[in-house]
Amino acid sequence: MTEPLLSVRDLQKYYYEQDTFVDTLLGRERQSVKAVDGISFDIEPGETLGLVGESGCGKSTTGETLLRLREATGGAVEFDGENVFEMGSAELKAFRKEAQIVFQDPFSSLDPRMTIGDIIAEPLRIHDMPVDPGDKSKREWRRDKASELLARVGLSATQLDRYPHEFSGGQRQRIGVARALALEPEFIVLDEPVSALDVSVQAQVLNLLDDLQTEFGLTYLFIAHDLSVVRHICDRVAVMYLGNIVELGPTDELFESPKHPYTEALLESVPRPSTGEQGRRVDALSGDVPSPRNPPSGCRFRTRCPKVIPPGDLNIDQEAYRAVMDLRDALVVGDVNPDHIWEAADPERVDEEAFIEEARARHVDVELRGAVASVVDAALGHLADGDVEQTQTVLRETFESPCEIRRPGVGDTSHPAACHLYEGSDEVEVIETTADAPVSADD
Numbered sequence: 001m002t003e004p005l006l007s008v009r010d011l012q013k014y015y016y017e018q019d020t021f022v023d024t025l026l027g028r029e030r031q032s033v034k035a036v037d038g039i040s041f042d043i044e045p046g047e048t049l050g051l052v053g054e055s056g057c058g059k060s061t062t063g064e065t066l067l068r069l070r071e072a073t074g075g076a077v078e079f080d081g082e083n084v085f086e087m088g089s090a091e092l093k094a095f096r097k098e099a100q101i102v103f104q105d106p107f108s109s110l111d112p113r114m115t116i117g118d119i120i121a122e123p124l125r126i127h128d129m130p131v132d133p134g135d136k137s138k139r140e141w142r143r144d145k146a147s148e149l150l151a152r153v154g155l156s157a158t159q160l161d162r163y164p165h166e167f168s169g170g171q172r173q174r175i176g177v178a179r180a181l182a183l184e185p186e187f188i189v190l191d192e193p194v195s196a197l198d199v200s201v202q203a204q205v206l207n208l209l210d211d212l213q214t215e216f217g218l219t220y221l222f223i224a225h226d227l228s229v230v231r232h233i234c235d236r237v238a239v240m241y242l243g244n245i246v247e248l249g250p251t252d253e254l255f256e257s258p259k260h261p262y263t264e265a266l267l268e269s270v271p272r273p274s275t276g277e278q279g280r281r282v283d284a285l286s287g288d289v290p291s292p293r294n295p296p297s298g299c300r301f302r303t304r305c306p307k308v309i310p311p312g313d314l315n316i317d318q319e320a321y322r323a324v325m326d327l328r329d330a331l332v333v334g335d336v337n338p339d340h341i342w343e344a345a346d347p348e349r350v351d352e353e354a355f356i357e358e359a360r361a362r363h364v365d366v367e368l369r370g371a372v373a374s375v376v377d378a379a380l381g382h383l384a385d386g387d388v389e390q391t392q393t394v395l396r397e398t399f400e401s402p403c404e405i406r407r408p409g410v411g412d413t414s415h416p417a418a419c420h421l422y423e424g425s426d427e428v429e430v431i432e433t434t435a436d437a438p439v440s441a442d443d
């Protein structure tokens with residue numbers, strides 16, 4: 001097996017909020033945003049690894065942190081066998097030549113006051129390249145290189161003295177790619193390079209990236225929120241959810257036999273042109289992504305997972321279990337207000353049965369039966385007394401899921417999935433955590 005070009009181990013990036021001197025004076029507690037929380041992957045030379053997930057799951061932070069454009073909170077990144085986070089300034093400068101980034105927004109990533117020629121040549125100027133310009137001046141050499149690159153990305157060398165606003169989105173993205181190629185890098189982070197472009201233009205830019213990869217032997221980390229975009233360009237795909245990688249596998253395998261319920265839901269969300277659903281996002285994923293400020297304990301996807309695992313001794317169907325779990329989550333985040341329920345059920349606050357009925361109508365949207373209904377009603381009885389904590393305790397005693405107690409991590413097989421459904425296989429490494437506590441001790 002070849003050595004990976006890039007090796008990421010347990011990478012963490014937390015942003016800190018309420019962290020200023022004034023916050024300290026006002027006694028505000030520093031809050032961490034766990035944007036990337038312990039992810040690992042390798043990228044082989046010449047490979048394209050896709051990194052996909054919904055907005056805010058930490059994709060850009062991953063790309064920028066591994067390039068050391070942001071300081072990591074923890075973990076390690078090796079590039080060509082060198083530890084990126086321990087590089088001194090000379091090594092870092094050399095690394096910055098080898099590893100480039102193309103940003104999503106071709107409208108804001110190019111300086112509007114610079115000509116295209118200067119934009120493409122800028123990295124060469126910063127690195128004082130070339131060492132030997134031959135019989136040209138360095139400036140002439142760089143200008144020639146810029147026109148060569150412009151032609152290579154499909155634009156005309158005669159456009160060198162124009163400004164970014166004179167180009168379309170697709171053309172600007174080509175200019176961004178030419179700029180990234182100027183230093184002849186080995187590795188490029190492509191951060192949603194086609195998301196801002198029309199579908200027809202997307203295909204052209206993707207083809208260009210594919211051709212350039214073959215021609216220059218490039219290695220890519222391709223970031224996208226849309227699975228359909230990565231299918232044709234990536235060799236392998238890593239799926240990210242709330243700062244964690246939940247599944248990683250060869251592209252075809254991941255598309256044809258997804259393992260993680262989140263990957264399955266993402267795939268169901270991809271619009272299908274053949275069924276006339278083009279342009280429409282099918283909402284297979286219910287609920288919002290929880291905040292990375294206080295991510296759920298255990299598996300981070302459990303608050304939205306359609307396959308969340310009930311305790312072994314509980315006989316309950318998934319729909320009812322999801323409804324009870326949603327009620328429990330709503331209690332945790334303070335979305336259940338007993339006063340409002342009393343006002344609607346019985347302002348005199350006497351009829352507990354009416355309270356329970358109203359609470360169920362508001363917060364449990366399926367019909368519960370038998371023992372399950374009895375436990376939920378008993379818990380809601382405590383809510384009627386205003387005792388939210390006891391309500392939560394009663395529900396937890398019966399309904400606590402293995403998914404909320406322990407966090408599954410990805411193993412290191414060729415197609416691992418971080419899900420308790422695969423527990424017992426070597427695809428899952430279980431990380432012990434405490435229920436109801438933040439997933440990891442960060443601060």
Ligand SMILES: Nc1ncnc2c1ncn2[C@@H]1O[C@H](COP(=O)(O)OP(=O)(O)OP(=O)(O)O)[C@@H](O)[C@H]1O
Pocket residue numbers: 015016033034035053054055056057058059060061062225292
């Ligand atoms: N400078 C910052 N300070 C605080 N929180 C931040 C900062 N930058 C990003 N975040 C938060 O970190 C999380 C991850 O953001 P990131 O931009 O990496 O996600 P993403 O998957 O790339 O999303 P998108 O596709 O929308 O760019 C989000 O919750 C975001 O709000």
